[in-house]
Amino acid sequence: MNGSPIWHPFTQHGLREPIPQVANASGAVLHLEDGREIIDAISSWWVTTHGHAHPAIAGAIAEQAARLDQVIFAGWTHQPAEDLAAGLRAIMPDSLTRVFFSDSGSTSVEVALKMALGYWRNRRENRTRIVVMDNGYHGDTIGTMSVGARGAFNRAYEPLLFDVISVPFPEEGAEQETLDALEAACRDGAAAFIAEPLVLGAGGMLMYSAATLAEMRRICAEHGTLFIADEVMTGWGRTGTLLACEQAGVEPDILCLSKGLTGGAMPLAVTMASEPVFEAHYSTDRGEMFFHSSSYTANPVACAAANANLAIWRTEPVMQRIVDLSARQQAWLADTAQHEMVRNARQLGTITAFDVGAAEGYLSDLAPRMLKMFRERGVLLRPLGNTVYTMPPYCIDDEQLSRVYGVIGEVLDEVSN
Known part of the structure; x- marks a missing residue:
């Protein structure tokens, strides 16, 4: 065996691509063991909101670790969880009255799916289709893969995945096709509809309108189909509002949050549910309790x-930083969209995306080429196939952002030759 024994995620080790070692980080910059600095233009895969090693969050972690590091949560509680649940209730939609903890975006969605199915089972109604x-x-657990697109991500695991009803992505000008398909599925008694509000992340940063999101929610409500909003990526200001759902005036029946929940510093997730979903599991029958937990x-x-993150939102001008970053992203993208290699430039809030050349899919050979060019030029960007996107932490300064934009321009020029 050569080198490190670590098996990295989404990495084909047979290609022997270099894996830089990060020594420390601060703000929007990663510092490597070899002394290089890398500007983190994707928030270390969409999690870091206020910047790396934020003093308030780091301090809260150290203080809590010295007081109480871990305790069973089945039938026990502790003040940090109580405070966090209350803090979330104060800023999230009023109808989401219950907070269930887990440890990642994938598990928050698994929890949501199980809540939805348990809701119908305990109501003695045979509604099981998602x-x-x-x-x-x-996500990449069995349930989350089942409700995600089938393809390179999960082809090897097809025998394990359950059947779902799929509706088309609401392309601009073809939204009615999506709405009609959703209407038909809900009319037939679908248990739940799960969606990434406004932006489909790993699917290529695909964006659709708030009006379409609102209409999808209306259709689900009309037929009693539970609406699950997966805001694991879109939450915590990424789209320009705290939740993407806000832009459509939508309150889901179940909401999934993670990534920015702790400012990106620690793995944690919550699934928030409406009172009817909780009440369906509330019983003197132990067989109708909600069967889900993990050690942590x-x-x-x-x-x-997470409580330190909420305090930052309360006491610092986070929304103004988001507004300012969104404006800078919009101005840059308008200029970059003129490049001969750029197709379908799009932006929502702090997220920008565009396709480079002709669409080639997630396993495009262009992706590793561009990844290498970005890395060698000191920028962390990880294209989704031939889709380049930026999603920086809100603390990124003008000089750092200009450097990111300059590197993207250089790479576009190089791949066009």
């Missing part, structure tokens, strides 16, 4: 990090 959107991505549910240290 409706999904083409090109969606909700509501880990106190992670909850302390």
Whole structure:
């Protein structure tokens, strides 16, 4: 065996691509062991909101670790979890009255799916089908792969995946096709519809309108189909509002949050549910309880990090930073869209995306080429196939952002030759 024994995610080790070692990080910059600095233009895969090693979050983690590091959460509780649940209730939609803790975006979605199915089972109604959107991505566990797009991500695991009802992605000008398909599925008694609001992340940063999201929610409500909003990526300001659902005036029946929940510093997730979903599991019959947990549910240290994140939202001008970053992203993208290699330039809030050349899919040979060019020029960008996107932490400064934009321009020029 050569080199490190680590098996990295989404990495084909047979290609022997270099794996840089990060020594430390601060703000929007990663510092490598060899002394190089890398500007983190994708928030270390969409998690870091306020910047790396934010003093308030780091301090809260250290303080909590010295007081209470871990305790069973089945039938026990602790103050950091109580504070976090109350803090979330204060800023999330009023109808989401219950907070269930887990440890990642994937598990928050697994929890949501199980809640939805348990809701119908405990109501003695035979509704078991889940409706999904083409090109969606909700995680890499069996349930989340089942409700995500079928393809390179999960081809090897097809025998394990359950059947779903799929509706088309609402392309601009063809939204009615999506709405009609959703209407038909809900009319037939679908248990739940799960969607990434406004932006489909791993599916290629595909964007659709708030009006379409609102209409999808209306259709689900009309037929009693539970609406699950997967805001694991889109939450915490990425789209320009705290939740993407806000832009459509939508309150889901079940909401999934993770990534920015702790400012990106610790793994933690929550699934928030409406009172009817909770009430369906509330009984004197132990067989109707909600059967889900993990050893680290509501880990106190992670909850302390999340509470520090909420405090930053309360006391610092986070939304103004988001507005300013969104404006800079929009101005840059308008200029970059003129490049001969750029197709379908799009932006929502702090997220920009565009396709380079002709569409080639997730396994495009262009992706590793561009990844290498970005890395060698000191920028962390990880294209989704031939889709280049930026999603920086809100603390990124003008000089750093200009450097990111300059590197993207250089790479576009190089791949066009």
